[in-house]
Ligand SMILES: NC(=O)C1=CN([C@@H]2O[C@H](COP(=O)(O)OP(=O)(O)OC[C@H]3O[C@@H](n4cnc5c(N)ncnc54)[C@H](OP(=O)(O)O)[C@@H]3O)[C@@H](O)[C@H]2O)C=CC1
């Protein structure tokens with residue numbers, strides 16, 4: 198039996214290394230690695246056109262360049278960058294959407310855009326609620342989030358870990374994206390089904406990886422005045438059959454005094470929480486995930502398995 202071949206373009210970057218860690222040692226596929234030739238255009242072109250599947254772990258411009266180099270339509274492409282996440286001829290790689298029907302679309306596709314880390318949490322929380330009409334598409338939505346510093350790739354890792362790095366920082370925590378035009382906003386809006394861009398306030402802390410994405414809601418301002426229990430029931434039903442996404446029971450979340458971002462590190466899992474007093478007028482929805490796991494490399498490997506039927 199011929200094993201499928203996989204090329205990771207960007208194999209030595211933060212996401213690429215994490216994909217490599219998950220794939221090396223597998224007996225059901227063969228990796229194409231370029232090592233020192235990874236920046237050589239001709240070596241990349243050849244690998245991009247001979248592999249059965251390629252995972253692009255590159256900045257946006259380099260990802261677009263890689264796609265333009267692919268002349269073989271059968272090659273399955275999984276792009277971890279932001280470049281194709283709202284492109285209508287690409288399939289959005291969040292397999293759990295629409296009760297898992299998105300997994301079928303991924304299976305049938307040769308162009309798969311891997312979701313952004315923050316959008317993975319936001320869309321998982323919001324899309325079912327908008328779809329059910331519990332939150333109107335035009336409702337003003339705010340989203341606050343915190344990420345580990347690996348979210349900014351090699352440069353941000355160096356800034357937090359190496360005092361001699363060009364952007365070295367002693368910050369323990371900071372808000373950013375303060376122009377309110379973060380690159381993830383169009384992706385969040387489109388795949389959550391919103392007609393108005395969410396107001397997104399990201400932040401980064403002095404921990405390597407892990408993420409919380411929070412959406413506060415004034416329930417009295419929603420048309421049906423749903424309770425926290427109603428929102429929780431909708432999310433629980435949506436993800437009931439999904440092994441990688443779970444919804445914490447209300448008894449569990451109401452007993453929590455706090456929530457930290459690192460609990461799911463090293464996994465491809467995401468946990469959703471609904472906080473709020475029983476029957477109350479306010480709710481806080483939170484997604485907990487690993488920015489490098491379900492937010493990047495974990496989802497890329499999940500999409501690879503779907504696309505190749507592994
Ligand atoms: N970090 C995260 O949490 C997440 C990242 N992503 C996305 O994944 C992609 C990669 O990010 P990340 O791994 O963090 O970034 P890194 O900066 O850690 O790695 C980028 C990689 O791209 C390679 N590269 C850069 N430019 C070129 C080029 N012109 N030709 C060939 N290779 C090139 C680099 O090569 P070299 O090793 O030679 O420097 C490096 O290996 C980005 O699009 C990012 O948005 C998505 C979700 C989450």
Ligand SMILES: CC(=O)N[C@@H](CCC(=O)OP(=O)(O)O)C(=O)O
Pocket residue numbers: 277278279312313314315344345346347348349350353381399400401492
């Ligand atoms: C902490 C930090 O800087 N995070 C990055 C998001 C991670 C990333 O590169 O975005 P994708 O998920 O789209 O690839 C940022 O805000 O730009």
